[in-house]
Amino acid sequence: MKSIAVVTDSNCGMSMEQAKALGLYMLPMPFFMNGKEFLEEVDMNQEEFFSRLEADPTIKVSTSQPSVESITTLWDELLKDHDEIVHIPMSSGLSSSCQTASMLADDYEGRVRVVNNQRISGTLRYSAIEALQQAKNGMSAAEIGDWLEKVRFDSSIYITVATLKYLKQGGRITPAAAAIGTMLKLKPVLQIQGEKLDSFAKARTMAQAKKIMTQAVRDDIANRFGENINLDVIHSDNLAAAEEFRKEALETFPNLKEVNIFPLSLSVSCHIGPGSLAFTCSKVHEEIW
Known part of the structure; x- marks a missing residue:
């Protein structure tokens, strides 16, 4: 072999x-902060990254x-x-x-x-x-x-952001859409199924966004994956909220033995910003184990 x-x-x-x-x-x-390149976990960790964003709201972040x-x-x-x-x-x-x-x-x-x-x-x-x-x-x-x-489509990601600033900065949404969304205090729920990051729904509060993501996973279980799934809570500098979301997920999906919590990678956080919450859901392919 x-x-x-x-x-x-x-x-x-x-x-x-x-x-x-x-x-x-x-x-x-790699990612960049004000034009200087860093490697995730090699040159900068999660704590330092978000500390820098908080200390300097004007800092420009990008990826490569x-x-x-x-x-x-x-x-x-x-x-x-x-x-x-x-x-x-x-x-x-x-x-x-x-x-x-x-x-x-x-x-x-x-x-x-x-x-x-x-x-x-x-x-x-x-x-x-x-x-x-x-x-x-x-x-x-x-x-x-x-x-x-x-089997690439046997997965889904649903993510909600706390701010539209970084989606705008990365060109994921137009400045006009960001301004309207900020004014209306919208929290978009985005999805990744296959290649693209797409709009899935709009929420007014984080609680409403979590309900939308939870229902989306329910639908995926019912219509696509079945009960045997891997479900993670992902967050960007939002651990307390992630722990609460994990607790809610275990109550909502009692057949799951575990829901793990992981941080969003820094190169993705450059486009999402702090305060996000997400579900990542993958079908378990029982036949290979």
Whole structure:
């Protein structure tokens, strides 16, 4: 059986230590604050990032993709001890990092399979964990990539933001829409199913937004995934609210044994800002375990 390394990026929401404990390899994603580049968890952690945003409301944040050198250096090192690599970057609809990795893989004579399964955050994390399991099941890198792309729509993300400032700054919404939304105190609920970040609903309060997200997950369970799901609460500098949301989720979905809490990656938080709450929901593929 071939030795396969599974690589993802820090948009999966795990720490380097958590990824290492699972046997995953992770690329830190770059982001910029006032034009200076940082790598998540390497140069800056969650606490410092949000402290800087709070200290300077005018600070400009943006994102980029991993450098070619960081990708190929990691691949070259892994291929010394592994036969193949499964590389699972964030959704191609949200970043060009997937396309870049795919082009680089052309030079590796089939030993690197880049997966475009259009996921991010908790849904990306579970893809990486499933890839590890499929490697244990004897699949090749190519077979794992094909399978992950086949089941790519077996997930949903619903997220609500506390401010429209960062969506406006990143060009995700127009300045006019941001101004109207701020004036009306709207809290949009956004969804990611497949490639794009799309508007799902509008709420006036965080409590209403949570109800909308909870009902959306109910509908996904009933119509798409069945009862056996992985459900996470994701937040950006909003741990107390996330813990309360987790408690509510366990009461709402009593069949779930656990609902985990993870921070939103910093490169995504650049576009969302502090105070967000989200559900990430992934179907459990019982047949592979």
